[in-house]
Amino acid sequence: MNAIWHVDDALLERYVRGAAGPLDAASLEQHLTGCADCRARIATHVEVAPLEMVWSRVREQAQAPAPSLVERLLTRLGVSASDARIVAVAPSLRTSWLFGLAVTLGFVGLGAANGEARGLAFFLLVAPLVPVAGVAFAYGPDVDPSYEVGVAVPYSAARLLLLRTAAVLATSLPLVLAAALLVPGLSWTAVTWLLPALAFTALTLAASTWTRPTFAGVGLGIAWACAVGAAALGQDPYAVLAPSLLRVYAVVGIAAVLVLRLRIRRLTPLGSLS
Amino acid sequence: MIGATDFGMQTDPSWEDPELLAAVAGGDLGAMRVLYDRHAPWLSARLTRRCNSPEAVADVLQDTFVALWKGAERWRGDGEVAAWLWGIAIRRLVSRLRGRREALVLPLEEVAAARAPEPSAEERVLLGLEYGDLGTALMKLSPEMRAVVQATVLDGLTTREAARLLGIPANTAKTRLHRAKAHLRQDLTEGLA
Numbered sequence: 001m002n003a004i005w006h007v008d009d010a011l012l013e014r015y016v017r018g019a020a021g022p023l024d025a026a027s028l029e030q031h032l033t034g035c036a037d038c039r040a041r042i043a044t045h046v047e048v049a050p051l052e053m054v055w056s057r058v059r060e061q062a063q064a065p066a067p068s069l070v071e072r073l074l075t076r077l078g079v080s081a082s083d084a085r086i087v088a089v090a091p092s093l094r095t096s097w098l099f100g101l102a103v104t105l106g107f108v109g110l111g112a113a114n115g116e117a118r119g120l121a122f123f124l125l126v127a128p129l130v131p132v133a134g135v136a137f138a139y140g141p142d143v144d145p146s147y148e149v150g151v152a153v154p155y156s157a158a159r160l161l162l163l164r165t166a167a168v169l170a171t172s173l174p175l176v177l178a179a180a181l182l183v184p185g186l187s188w189t190a191v192t193w194l195l196p197a198l199a200f201t202a203l204t205l206a207a208s209t210w211t212r213p214t215f216a217g218v219g220l221g222i223a224w225a226c227a228v229g230a231a232a233l234g235q236d237p238y239a240v241l242a243p244s245l246l247r248v249y250a251v252v253g254i255a256a257v258l259v260l261r262l263r264i265r266r267l268t269p270l271g272s273l274s
Numbered sequence: 275m276i277g278a279t280d281f282g283m284q285t286d287p288s289w290e291d292p293e294l295l296a297a298v299a300g301g302d303l304g305a306m307r308v309l310y311d312r313h314a315p316w317l318s319a320r321l322t323r324r325c326n327s328p329e330a331v332a333d334v335l336q337d338t339f340v341a342l343w344k345g346a347e348r349w350r351g352d353g354e355v356a357a358w359l360w361g362i363a364i365r366r367l368v369s370r371l372r373g374r375r376e377a378l379v380l381p382l383e384e385v386a387a388a389r390a391p392e393p394s395a396e397e398r399v400l401l402g403l404e405y406g407d408l409g410t411a412l413m414k415l416s417p418e419m420r421a422v423v424q425a426t427v428l429d430g431l432t433t434r435e436a437a438r439l440l441g442i443p444a445n446t447a448k449t450r451l452h453r454a455k456a457h458l459r460q461d462l463t464e465g466l467a
Contacts (some may be wrong), residue, residue, distance in 0.1 A: 018318045022420060023413055026428055032316050033357050036291075044316035051314050054332050058310070058339045061302060187431060 007031055007038050016045040020216035028208075083163060120231035124240060127176050128197035129221050134168035135204050136217025144214060158264045161213075165205060172255075173197070192241050199253030200224070206256040206257060209263040292356035299346035306343055313356060317363050324429075324439070325367060334370050338363040361430060368435050412459035418452070419454040424449050 007015075007028050015028055032039050074084035074153045171193070180191070200220050202226050207216030231239040239245075286306050289297075297305035314335060321331045341362050349358055412420060425436035425447075437447035 014389070015323075018323060022424075026412070028322060029428065032320075032361065036312070036356075039312065039316045039356065039439070043311070046315040050328065050332060051318060051335075054314065054335045055310055055338075057336050058306075059303065061336070062343045064307065108376060141305055171309050181376075228465055247425060 006035065007041075009041065012038070012042050013045050016042065026226060054061060059082045094108065094274075121228055121237035123180070124193060124237050125181070125225060125228040127193045128200055129224060130176050131169055131171045131197050131222055132200045132217050133202050134172050135165050135201050136213045161205065163210070169201065192246055195246055195253070196224075196240075199249040199256065202253045202256035202260065206259040206263070209260065262264060279343070292349075294350050295342075295346050295355060296344065308353075309342070310339060312358055316356075317359060320360070321363060321367060324364075325371065327399045330370055334363060337366045337370070341366070343432050344361070364429050364431060364439075368431065369440050371437055371441075387455065411458050412435065414461060415454055415457060416467040419457070423454050423458075426451055 009025060011020060011028060015025055020028065028038075032042065071084045075081055104126065107128050109240070176197075177191070203212060203219060204216045207213075207219075227240050228237065231237050283429070289305070289308070294305040294309050298309065317338065317385065318331060318335055321334055325331055326387075326434075338359065342359065349355065367455045394453040412423065415423065421440055422433075422436055423441055426433060429436075431439065433447045433451055434444045436451075440447065
Protein backbone atom coordinates (compact mmCIF):
# COMPACT_ATOMS: atom_id res chain seq x y z
CA MET A 1 0.00 0.00 0.00
CA ASN A 2 2.97 2.30 0.44
CA ALA A 3 3.93 2.11 -3.20
CA ILE A 4 4.44 5.58 -4.62
CA TRP A 5 2.03 6.00 -7.49
CA HIS A 6 1.91 8.75 -10.03
CA VAL A 7 -0.93 10.00 -12.12
CA ASP A 8 -0.85 8.36 -15.54
CA ASP A 9 -0.74 10.46 -18.67
CA ALA A 10 -4.19 9.44 -19.87
CA LEU A 11 -5.77 10.79 -16.69
CA LEU A 12 -3.67 13.97 -16.82
CA GLU A 13 -4.88 14.53 -20.37
CA ARG A 14 -8.52 13.92 -19.40
CA TYR A 15 -8.18 16.22 -16.41
CA VAL A 16 -6.80 19.09 -18.45
CA ARG A 17 -9.59 18.55 -20.98
CA GLY A 18 -12.11 18.77 -18.13
CA ALA A 19 -13.19 15.19 -18.74
CA ALA A 20 -11.99 13.54 -15.53
CA GLY A 21 -14.63 12.49 -13.03
CA PRO A 22 -14.97 14.42 -9.78
CA LEU A 23 -13.26 11.80 -7.68
CA ASP A 24 -10.37 11.31 -10.08
CA ALA A 25 -9.96 15.05 -10.35
CA ALA A 26 -9.97 15.55 -6.60
CA SER A 27 -7.41 12.77 -6.09
CA LEU A 28 -5.22 14.12 -8.83
CA GLU A 29 -5.33 17.63 -7.40
CA GLN A 30 -4.32 16.44 -3.97
CA HIS A 31 -1.50 14.45 -5.50
CA LEU A 32 -0.27 17.36 -7.63
CA THR A 33 0.11 19.59 -4.62
CA GLY A 34 2.79 17.30 -3.28
CA CYS A 35 4.37 15.84 -6.41
CA ALA A 36 6.74 17.96 -8.50
CA ASP A 37 7.12 15.18 -11.09
CA CYS A 38 3.44 15.03 -11.92
CA ARG A 39 3.23 18.82 -11.93
CA ALA A 40 5.97 18.85 -14.55
CA ARG A 41 4.20 16.14 -16.57
CA ILE A 42 0.85 17.91 -16.63
CA ALA A 43 2.58 20.86 -18.33
CA THR A 44 2.88 18.85 -21.55
CA HIS A 45 -0.93 18.68 -21.74
CA VAL A 46 -1.59 22.38 -21.15
CA GLU A 47 -1.68 24.79 -24.08
CA VAL A 48 1.44 26.95 -24.21
CA ALA A 49 0.19 30.06 -26.02
CA PRO A 50 -2.23 31.36 -23.34
CA LEU A 51 0.39 30.75 -20.66
CA GLU A 52 3.00 32.71 -22.62
CA MET A 53 0.51 35.55 -23.03
CA VAL A 54 -0.11 35.64 -19.28
CA TRP A 55 3.64 35.49 -18.64
CA SER A 56 4.27 38.52 -20.84
CA ARG A 57 1.65 40.41 -18.84
CA VAL A 58 3.19 39.27 -15.56
CA ARG A 59 6.65 40.33 -16.69
CA GLU A 60 5.36 43.69 -17.85
CA GLN A 61 3.75 44.30 -14.49
CA ALA A 62 6.81 43.10 -12.60
CA GLN A 63 9.09 45.44 -14.53
CA ALA A 64 6.74 48.43 -14.52
CA PRO A 65 7.63 51.17 -12.07
CA ALA A 66 5.55 51.02 -8.91
CA PRO A 67 2.38 53.10 -9.27
CA SER A 68 2.78 56.59 -7.91
CA LEU A 69 0.87 57.89 -4.91
CA VAL A 70 -1.54 59.77 -7.19
CA GLU A 71 -2.18 56.61 -9.19
CA ARG A 72 -2.86 54.49 -6.12
CA LEU A 73 -5.15 57.18 -4.72
CA LEU A 74 -7.13 57.36 -7.96
CA THR A 75 -7.53 53.58 -8.19
CA ARG A 76 -8.67 53.62 -4.55
CA LEU A 77 -11.34 56.12 -5.58
CA GLY A 78 -12.60 53.75 -8.26
CA VAL A 79 -10.84 55.13 -11.33
CA SER A 80 -9.75 52.29 -13.62
CA ALA A 81 -6.04 51.46 -13.60
CA SER A 82 -5.46 52.64 -17.17
CA ASP A 83 -7.30 55.91 -16.56
CA ALA A 84 -5.30 56.44 -13.38
CA ARG A 85 -2.02 55.86 -15.21
CA ILE A 86 -2.93 58.23 -18.02
CA VAL A 87 -3.95 60.94 -15.55
CA ALA A 88 -0.96 60.44 -13.32
CA VAL A 89 1.73 60.64 -16.02
CA ALA A 90 0.72 64.25 -16.75
CA PRO A 91 3.60 66.47 -15.61
CA SER A 92 1.18 68.89 -13.98
CA LEU A 93 0.23 66.22 -11.51
CA ARG A 94 3.72 65.31 -10.52
CA THR A 95 4.60 65.89 -6.93
CA SER A 96 7.26 68.40 -7.96
CA TRP A 97 4.70 70.44 -9.84
CA LEU A 98 2.33 70.49 -6.89
CA PHE A 99 5.22 71.39 -4.62
CA GLY A 100 6.25 74.27 -6.87
CA LEU A 101 2.68 75.43 -7.01
CA ALA A 102 2.37 75.37 -3.24
CA VAL A 103 5.60 77.33 -2.79
CA THR A 104 4.57 79.96 -5.36
CA LEU A 105 1.21 80.39 -3.72
CA GLY A 106 2.86 80.61 -0.32
CA PHE A 107 5.01 83.49 -1.52
CA VAL A 108 1.99 85.16 -3.08
CA GLY A 109 0.17 84.83 0.22
CA LEU A 110 3.13 86.26 2.16
CA GLY A 111 3.55 89.11 -0.29
CA ALA A 112 -0.11 89.91 0.01
CA ALA A 113 0.14 89.84 3.79
CA ASN A 114 2.94 92.45 3.71
CA GLY A 115 1.92 94.95 1.07
CA GLU A 116 -1.78 95.47 0.59
CA ALA A 117 -2.43 96.53 -2.99
CA ARG A 118 0.60 95.00 -4.65
CA GLY A 119 0.20 91.66 -2.87
CA LEU A 120 -3.45 91.56 -3.85
CA ALA A 121 -2.61 92.23 -7.45
CA PHE A 122 -0.03 89.48 -7.32
CA PHE A 123 -2.55 87.01 -5.95
CA LEU A 124 -5.16 87.96 -8.52
CA LEU A 125 -2.53 87.59 -11.22
CA VAL A 126 -1.48 84.09 -10.19
CA ALA A 127 -4.66 82.47 -8.88
CA PRO A 128 -6.75 82.18 -12.08
CA LEU A 129 -3.70 81.14 -14.08
CA VAL A 130 -2.84 78.16 -11.88
CA PRO A 131 -5.46 75.83 -13.37
CA VAL A 132 -4.72 77.21 -16.85
CA ALA A 133 -1.05 76.32 -16.48
CA GLY A 134 -2.05 72.93 -15.14
CA VAL A 135 -4.25 72.21 -18.13
CA ALA A 136 -1.73 73.61 -20.62
CA PHE A 137 0.89 71.26 -19.24
CA ALA A 138 -1.48 68.34 -18.89
CA TYR A 139 -1.47 67.31 -22.52
CA GLY A 140 0.41 67.76 -25.73
CA PRO A 141 3.67 67.01 -27.51
CA ASP A 142 5.64 69.68 -25.60
CA VAL A 143 5.30 68.22 -22.19
CA ASP A 144 4.12 64.67 -22.21
CA PRO A 145 6.57 61.77 -21.94
CA SER A 146 3.66 59.40 -22.50
CA TYR A 147 2.48 61.39 -25.51
CA GLU A 148 3.80 58.96 -28.08
CA VAL A 149 2.07 56.15 -26.28
CA GLY A 150 -0.97 58.39 -25.91
CA VAL A 151 -1.45 58.79 -29.65
CA ALA A 152 -0.43 55.24 -30.46
CA VAL A 153 -2.95 53.48 -28.25
CA PRO A 154 -6.63 53.75 -29.11
CA TYR A 155 -7.28 56.16 -26.26
CA SER A 156 -9.37 59.14 -27.26
CA ALA A 157 -7.38 62.37 -27.02
CA ALA A 158 -10.51 64.19 -25.90
CA ARG A 159 -11.05 61.75 -23.06
CA LEU A 160 -7.43 62.10 -22.06
CA LEU A 161 -7.54 65.90 -22.01
CA LEU A 162 -10.83 66.07 -20.12
CA LEU A 163 -9.74 63.48 -17.57
CA ARG A 164 -6.56 65.38 -16.88
CA THR A 165 -8.37 68.70 -16.78
CA ALA A 166 -10.66 67.31 -14.11
CA ALA A 167 -7.65 66.05 -12.19
CA VAL A 168 -5.85 69.41 -12.50
CA LEU A 169 -8.87 71.35 -11.29
CA ALA A 170 -9.40 68.95 -8.40
CA THR A 171 -5.81 69.31 -7.23
CA SER A 172 -5.01 72.95 -7.91
CA LEU A 173 -8.21 74.78 -6.98
CA PRO A 174 -8.26 73.65 -3.33
CA LEU A 175 -4.60 74.71 -3.01
CA VAL A 176 -5.32 78.17 -4.41
CA LEU A 177 -8.38 78.51 -2.19
CA ALA A 178 -6.25 77.61 0.82
CA ALA A 179 -3.62 80.14 -0.20
CA ALA A 180 -6.34 82.79 -0.45
CA LEU A 181 -6.85 82.41 3.31
CA LEU A 182 -3.32 83.79 3.75
CA VAL A 183 -4.27 87.04 2.04
CA PRO A 184 -5.79 89.30 4.70
CA GLY A 185 -6.93 92.04 2.33
CA LEU A 186 -9.00 89.56 0.36
CA SER A 187 -12.71 89.67 1.11
CA TRP A 188 -14.86 86.61 0.50
CA THR A 189 -16.31 88.19 -2.64
CA ALA A 190 -12.86 87.72 -4.15
CA VAL A 191 -13.64 84.03 -4.70
CA THR A 192 -15.15 85.38 -7.90
CA TRP A 193 -11.62 84.84 -9.29
CA LEU A 194 -12.85 81.28 -9.74
CA LEU A 195 -15.00 82.51 -12.61
CA PRO A 196 -12.14 83.81 -14.77
CA ALA A 197 -10.14 80.76 -13.71
CA LEU A 198 -12.77 78.39 -15.07
CA ALA A 199 -13.40 80.54 -18.14
CA PHE A 200 -9.68 80.59 -18.96
CA THR A 201 -9.45 76.84 -18.46
CA ALA A 202 -12.31 76.31 -20.90
CA LEU A 203 -10.71 78.79 -23.29
CA THR A 204 -7.40 76.90 -23.15
CA LEU A 205 -9.20 73.66 -23.90
CA ALA A 206 -11.11 75.20 -26.80
CA ALA A 207 -7.96 76.82 -28.19
CA SER A 208 -6.10 73.53 -28.04
CA THR A 209 -8.37 72.22 -30.80
CA TRP A 210 -6.43 74.65 -33.05
CA THR A 211 -3.02 74.87 -31.49
CA ARG A 212 -0.90 73.32 -28.76
CA PRO A 213 -2.34 73.77 -25.27
CA THR A 214 0.93 75.35 -24.13
CA PHE A 215 0.63 78.13 -26.74
CA ALA A 216 -2.95 78.79 -25.68
CA GLY A 217 -2.00 78.83 -22.01
CA VAL A 218 0.95 81.20 -22.48
CA GLY A 219 -1.12 83.56 -24.65
CA LEU A 220 -3.86 83.72 -22.07
CA GLY A 221 -1.33 84.24 -19.31
CA ILE A 222 0.19 87.25 -21.05
CA ALA A 223 -3.23 88.79 -21.69
CA TRP A 224 -4.30 88.29 -18.08
CA ALA A 225 -1.01 89.71 -16.77
CA CYS A 226 -1.55 92.87 -18.85
CA ALA A 227 -5.09 93.23 -17.52
CA VAL A 228 -4.08 92.82 -13.87
CA GLY A 229 -1.06 95.07 -14.38
CA ALA A 230 -3.22 97.81 -15.83
CA ALA A 231 -5.71 97.46 -12.98
CA ALA A 232 -2.90 97.63 -10.40
CA LEU A 233 -1.50 100.79 -12.00
CA GLY A 234 -4.95 102.26 -11.62
CA GLN A 235 -4.60 101.54 -7.84
CA ASP A 236 -7.51 99.10 -7.86
CA PRO A 237 -6.52 95.47 -8.56
CA TYR A 238 -10.10 94.42 -7.91
CA ALA A 239 -11.10 96.16 -11.12
CA VAL A 240 -10.40 92.90 -13.01
CA LEU A 241 -13.21 91.33 -11.01
CA ALA A 242 -15.74 94.11 -11.58
CA PRO A 243 -19.31 92.80 -12.04
CA SER A 244 -19.41 93.86 -15.68
CA LEU A 245 -16.20 91.97 -16.38
CA LEU A 246 -17.44 88.89 -14.51
CA ARG A 247 -20.31 88.77 -16.96
CA VAL A 248 -17.80 88.85 -19.80
CA TYR A 249 -15.84 85.95 -18.25
CA ALA A 250 -19.03 83.92 -17.92
CA VAL A 251 -19.97 84.52 -21.56
CA VAL A 252 -16.44 83.73 -22.75
CA GLY A 253 -16.38 80.56 -20.64
CA ILE A 254 -19.72 79.30 -21.94
CA ALA A 255 -18.74 80.14 -25.52
CA ALA A 256 -15.48 78.25 -25.05
CA VAL A 257 -17.30 75.19 -23.73
CA LEU A 258 -19.64 75.26 -26.74
CA VAL A 259 -16.73 75.57 -29.16
CA LEU A 260 -14.97 72.73 -27.38
CA ARG A 261 -18.05 70.53 -27.72
CA LEU A 262 -18.22 71.22 -31.44
CA ARG A 263 -14.56 70.76 -32.15
CA ILE A 264 -13.49 68.14 -29.61
CA ARG A 265 -12.87 65.55 -32.31
CA ARG A 266 -10.22 67.83 -33.80
CA LEU A 267 -8.05 67.11 -30.79
CA THR A 268 -7.06 63.74 -32.21
CA PRO A 269 -4.76 64.85 -35.05
CA LEU A 270 -2.85 67.01 -32.58
CA GLY A 271 0.11 64.67 -32.93
CA SER A 272 0.67 65.92 -36.48
CA LEU A 273 1.72 69.28 -35.05
CA SER A 274 4.77 67.91 -33.34
CA MET B 275 10.75 30.28 -23.39
CA ILE B 276 12.87 33.33 -22.87
CA GLY B 277 16.49 33.81 -23.75
CA ALA B 278 19.32 33.57 -21.27
CA THR B 279 19.69 37.35 -21.41
CA ASP B 280 16.43 37.67 -19.51
CA PHE B 281 17.98 36.05 -16.49
CA GLY B 282 19.32 38.99 -14.56
CA MET B 283 21.13 36.90 -12.02
CA GLN B 284 22.33 33.37 -12.29
CA THR B 285 19.30 31.24 -11.73
CA ASP B 286 19.81 27.54 -11.81
CA PRO B 287 16.72 25.76 -13.19
CA SER B 288 17.53 22.84 -10.91
CA TRP B 289 16.92 24.92 -7.79
CA GLU B 290 14.20 23.87 -5.41
CA ASP B 291 11.10 26.06 -5.12
CA PRO B 292 12.09 27.64 -1.78
CA GLU B 293 15.47 28.74 -3.16
CA LEU B 294 13.75 30.21 -6.20
CA LEU B 295 11.28 32.04 -3.97
CA ALA B 296 14.14 33.58 -2.04
CA ALA B 297 15.68 34.73 -5.33
CA VAL B 298 12.33 36.20 -6.42
CA ALA B 299 12.13 38.07 -3.12
CA GLY B 300 15.50 39.54 -4.09
CA GLY B 301 14.06 40.77 -7.39
CA ASP B 302 15.27 38.00 -9.70
CA LEU B 303 12.90 37.78 -12.67
CA GLY B 304 14.72 34.73 -14.04
CA ALA B 305 13.86 32.77 -10.89
CA MET B 306 10.28 33.91 -11.29
CA ARG B 307 10.24 32.53 -14.83
CA VAL B 308 11.43 29.14 -13.60
CA LEU B 309 8.69 29.13 -10.97
CA TYR B 310 6.18 30.16 -13.62
CA ASP B 311 7.19 27.30 -15.91
CA ARG B 312 6.83 24.89 -13.03
CA HIS B 313 3.55 26.06 -11.57
CA ALA B 314 1.54 28.03 -14.13
CA PRO B 315 0.46 24.94 -16.16
CA TRP B 316 -1.13 22.98 -13.32
CA LEU B 317 -2.52 26.14 -11.72
CA SER B 318 -4.20 27.08 -14.96
CA ALA B 319 -5.62 23.58 -15.42
CA ARG B 320 -6.93 23.51 -11.86
CA LEU B 321 -8.45 26.99 -12.12
CA THR B 322 -10.11 26.00 -15.40
CA ARG B 323 -11.92 23.23 -13.51
CA ARG B 324 -13.46 25.89 -11.31
CA CYS B 325 -14.24 28.64 -13.76
CA ASN B 326 -15.22 28.29 -17.39
CA SER B 327 -14.07 31.73 -18.52
CA PRO B 328 -10.56 31.60 -20.06
CA GLU B 329 -10.22 35.37 -19.56
CA ALA B 330 -10.96 35.08 -15.85
CA VAL B 331 -8.51 32.20 -15.51
CA ALA B 332 -5.81 34.20 -17.31
CA ASP B 333 -6.46 37.23 -15.09
CA VAL B 334 -6.31 35.14 -11.94
CA LEU B 335 -3.08 33.46 -13.08
CA GLN B 336 -1.58 36.87 -13.78
CA ASP B 337 -2.71 38.23 -10.39
CA THR B 338 -1.29 35.19 -8.65
CA PHE B 339 2.19 35.59 -10.09
CA VAL B 340 2.19 39.34 -9.67
CA ALA B 341 1.28 38.71 -6.01
CA LEU B 342 4.14 36.20 -5.87
CA TRP B 343 6.52 38.79 -7.32
CA LYS B 344 5.50 41.40 -4.78
CA GLY B 345 5.15 39.13 -1.79
CA ALA B 346 7.61 36.25 -2.20
CA GLU B 347 9.05 37.04 1.21
CA ARG B 348 5.67 36.35 2.78
CA TRP B 349 6.13 32.63 2.31
CA ARG B 350 6.75 31.28 5.78
CA GLY B 351 8.97 28.49 4.60
CA ASP B 352 6.82 25.60 5.76
CA GLY B 353 4.97 23.14 3.57
CA GLU B 354 4.77 23.04 -0.20
CA VAL B 355 5.23 26.15 -2.32
CA ALA B 356 2.60 24.64 -4.63
CA ALA B 357 0.02 24.58 -1.83
CA TRP B 358 0.83 28.18 -0.94
CA LEU B 359 0.44 29.25 -4.57
CA TRP B 360 -2.89 27.47 -4.86
CA GLY B 361 -4.06 29.31 -1.73
CA ILE B 362 -3.27 32.63 -3.44
CA ALA B 363 -4.83 31.58 -6.75
CA ILE B 364 -8.14 30.28 -5.38
CA ARG B 365 -8.60 33.43 -3.28
CA ARG B 366 -7.86 35.61 -6.29
CA LEU B 367 -10.47 33.62 -8.18
CA VAL B 368 -13.00 34.20 -5.41
CA SER B 369 -12.45 37.94 -5.45
CA ARG B 370 -12.38 38.02 -9.27
CA LEU B 371 -15.80 36.39 -9.38
CA ARG B 372 -17.30 38.51 -6.62
CA GLY B 373 -20.27 40.41 -7.93
CA ARG B 374 -19.69 39.26 -11.52
CA ARG B 375 -21.72 36.53 -13.03
CA GLU B 376 -20.13 36.65 -16.47
CA ALA B 377 -17.78 33.91 -15.39
CA LEU B 378 -19.90 31.01 -14.34
CA VAL B 379 -18.48 28.45 -11.99
CA LEU B 380 -19.45 24.98 -13.02
CA PRO B 381 -19.84 22.21 -10.51
CA LEU B 382 -17.19 19.71 -11.52
CA GLU B 383 -19.77 17.09 -12.39
CA GLU B 384 -21.28 19.12 -15.20
CA VAL B 385 -17.96 19.57 -16.93
CA ALA B 386 -17.17 15.92 -16.44
CA ALA B 387 -20.55 14.55 -17.46
CA ALA B 388 -20.51 16.53 -20.67
CA ARG B 389 -17.65 14.60 -22.24
CA ALA B 390 -16.30 11.97 -19.91
CA PRO B 391 -15.47 8.46 -20.78
CA GLU B 392 -15.56 6.48 -17.54
CA PRO B 393 -12.11 5.91 -16.03
CA SER B 394 -10.97 2.32 -16.16
CA ALA B 395 -11.40 0.07 -13.16
CA GLU B 396 -7.65 -0.04 -12.83
CA GLU B 397 -7.42 3.71 -12.43
CA ARG B 398 -10.17 3.63 -9.87
CA VAL B 399 -8.18 1.18 -7.83
CA LEU B 400 -5.07 3.33 -8.09
CA LEU B 401 -6.94 6.41 -7.06
CA GLY B 402 -8.59 4.46 -4.29
CA LEU B 403 -5.16 4.30 -2.68
CA GLU B 404 -5.46 7.99 -2.01
CA TYR B 405 -9.00 8.06 -0.76
CA GLY B 406 -10.20 4.58 -0.06
CA ASP B 407 -13.61 4.51 1.53
CA LEU B 408 -13.69 8.28 1.80
CA GLY B 409 -13.74 8.46 -1.98
CA THR B 410 -16.79 6.22 -2.27
CA ALA B 411 -18.49 8.14 0.50
CA LEU B 412 -17.75 11.42 -1.29
CA MET B 413 -19.28 10.08 -4.47
CA LYS B 414 -22.51 9.35 -2.64
CA LEU B 415 -22.97 13.01 -1.73
CA SER B 416 -25.23 15.19 -3.83
CA PRO B 417 -23.31 17.39 -6.34
CA GLU B 418 -24.21 20.52 -4.35
CA MET B 419 -22.82 19.13 -1.13
CA ARG B 420 -19.75 17.77 -2.87
CA ALA B 421 -19.02 21.18 -4.38
CA VAL B 422 -18.95 22.71 -0.89
CA VAL B 423 -16.77 19.91 0.47
CA GLN B 424 -14.44 20.36 -2.47
CA ALA B 425 -14.13 24.12 -1.95
CA THR B 426 -13.61 23.92 1.81
CA VAL B 427 -11.82 20.66 2.49
CA LEU B 428 -9.86 20.24 -0.73
CA ASP B 429 -9.31 23.86 -1.80
CA GLY B 430 -8.90 25.13 1.73
CA LEU B 431 -11.40 27.97 1.57
CA THR B 432 -13.52 29.22 4.46
CA THR B 433 -17.26 28.55 4.11
CA ARG B 434 -17.77 32.23 3.35
CA GLU B 435 -15.19 32.16 0.52
CA ALA B 436 -16.63 28.88 -0.76
CA ALA B 437 -20.08 30.44 -0.87
CA ARG B 438 -18.75 33.33 -2.92
CA LEU B 439 -16.98 30.97 -5.31
CA LEU B 440 -20.12 28.89 -5.80
CA GLY B 441 -22.47 31.86 -5.91
CA ILE B 442 -24.62 30.72 -2.99
CA PRO B 443 -25.45 32.44 0.35
CA ALA B 444 -22.90 31.85 3.12
CA ASN B 445 -25.49 30.18 5.33
CA THR B 446 -26.42 27.73 2.61
CA ALA B 447 -22.78 26.77 2.20
CA LYS B 448 -22.47 26.28 5.96
CA THR B 449 -25.57 24.08 6.11
CA ARG B 450 -24.48 22.00 3.14
CA LEU B 451 -21.03 21.46 4.61
CA HIS B 452 -22.54 20.48 7.94
CA ARG B 453 -24.88 17.97 6.30
CA ALA B 454 -22.14 16.62 4.07
CA LYS B 455 -19.92 15.99 7.08
CA ALA B 456 -22.74 14.19 8.87
CA HIS B 457 -23.31 11.99 5.79
CA LEU B 458 -19.63 11.21 5.48
CA ARG B 459 -19.29 10.36 9.15
CA GLN B 460 -22.26 8.04 8.99
CA ASP B 461 -21.05 6.41 5.78
CA LEU B 462 -17.54 5.83 7.07
CA THR B 463 -18.56 4.46 10.47
CA GLU B 464 -21.05 2.12 8.79
CA GLY B 465 -18.23 0.90 6.57
CA LEU B 466 -16.20 0.02 9.67
CA ALA B 467 -18.98 -1.94 11.30
